[in-house]
Amino acid sequence: KQEVTQIPAALSVPEGENLVLNCSFTDSAIYNLQWFRQDPGKGLTSLLLIQSSQREQTSGRLNASLDKSSGRSTLYIAASQPGDSATYLCAPGGGADGLTFGKGTHLIIQP
Amino acid sequence: NAGVTQTPKFRILKIGQSMTLQCTQDMNHNYMYWYRQDPGMGLKLIYYSVGAGITDKGEVPNGYNVSRSTTEDFPLRLELAAPSQTSVYFCASTGGGPDTQYFGPGTRLTVL
Numbered sequence: 001k002q003e004v005t006q007i008p009a010a011l012s013v014p015e016g017e018n019l020v021l022n023c024s025f026t027d028s029a030i031y032n033l034q035w036f037r038q039d040p041g042k043g044l045t046s047l048l049l050i051q052s053s054q055r056e057q058t059s060g061r062l063n064a065s066l067d068k069s070s071g072r073s074t075l076y077i078a079a080s081q082p083g084d085s086a087t088y089l090c091a092p093g094g095g096a097d098g099l100t101f102g103k104g105t106h107l108i109i110q111p
Numbered sequence: 112n113a114g115v116t117q118t119p120k121f122r123i124l125k126i127g128q129s130m131t132l133q134c135t136q137d138m139n140h141n142y143m144y145w146y147r148q149d150p151g152m153g154l155k156l157i158y159y160s161v162g163a164g165i166t167d168k169g170e171v172p173n174g175y176n177v178s179r180s181t182t183e184d185f186p187l188r189l190e191l192a193a194p195s196q197t198s199v200y201f202c203a204s205t206g207g208g209p210d211t212q213y214f215g216p217g218t219r220l221t222v223l
Contacts, residue, residue, distance in 0.1 A: 044214040101153030
């Protein structure tokens, strides 16, 4: 059974800092890994999708890396802004039976 | 495209009542999923479907039923609601397993 751990569980930093959110998973037999953002009381917004054959994906100030063999992914946020405050969820999977989610990293960016 | 839509947004049930959570997608996706999210926890898969007429259990299927008669709709049925089913329910869809999953806004259910 896939187990997903996200570290840290919570993070509060001043605006402008560069951040690294970590995700580890136990079963490396995945098709892809998605990073999502969840705002309080809202649904999930897909940020980045990394296929199992890829090492990283970039979108604006976000960069996600994947090391499938070691069961690790990182989400790098450059020049953080207060609007980045949210919970970030890591979800490996991509097979027909869906994704497995971590508990998330709750991020607060202080103005 | 509206994407993935869910109704209702909120619902309060009494113990033992039943209800159906509706999910519709307009992206012609074959794969659809139901997840639940308890406070402070990650999402857990309840049921999924790889096409009309095909459904399968996820990690936490007990107390729920699904059907998939069309590509667009994937309703989740709760029979004999219990307090343990208090949660936020998310429906998702994707065009293929390895593709991006798109999520609906969720249904917040409270069972008292």
